[in-house]
Amino acid sequence: MKTPKSMMIGPVEVPIREEPGLISKRELGGYTEFPSGEIEICPDLPPQQAVLTIFHECLHAISAQYGLGLSESKVRVLEMSISALFRDNDDFTKVYFKHL
Numbered sequence: 823m824k825t826p827k828s829m830m831i832g833p834v835e836v837p838i839r840e841e842p843g844l845i846s847k848r849e850l851g852g853y854t855e856f857p858s859g860e861i862e863i864c865p866d867l868p869p870q871q872a873v874l875t876i877f878h879e880c881l882h883a884i885s886a887q888y889g890l891g892l893s894e895s896k897v898r899v900l901e902m903s904i905s906a907l908f909r910d911n912d913d914f915t916k917v918y919f920k921h922l
């Protein structure tokens with residue numbers, strides 16, 4: 823998967839930087855730097871894991887930007903439940919993204 827250069831989190835453009843060796847350095851596929859909000863992504867992740875990792879890190883960035891203070895476990899629950907919501911409701915997902 824081609825890693826996006828940035829993601830828009832509300833009005834803020836959050837840069838994404840590929841960080842080779844991130845898994846061995848931090849034992850993570852992705853990491854969000856605070857307070858800069860920059861997201862680091864390991865470039866060697868399989869596509870499905872890369873997508874979920876970017877989404878996961880965006881949830882951390884949203885939590886920080888809006889002062890939600892979400893714990894790691896809450897971010898993981900949101901990551902998996904929202905991903906499953908869109909994956910398991912294909913008809914709704916198509917309509918949802920068509921009308922955004």
Ligand SMILES: [Zn+2]
Pocket residue numbers: 878882894897
């Ligand atoms: Zn996390």
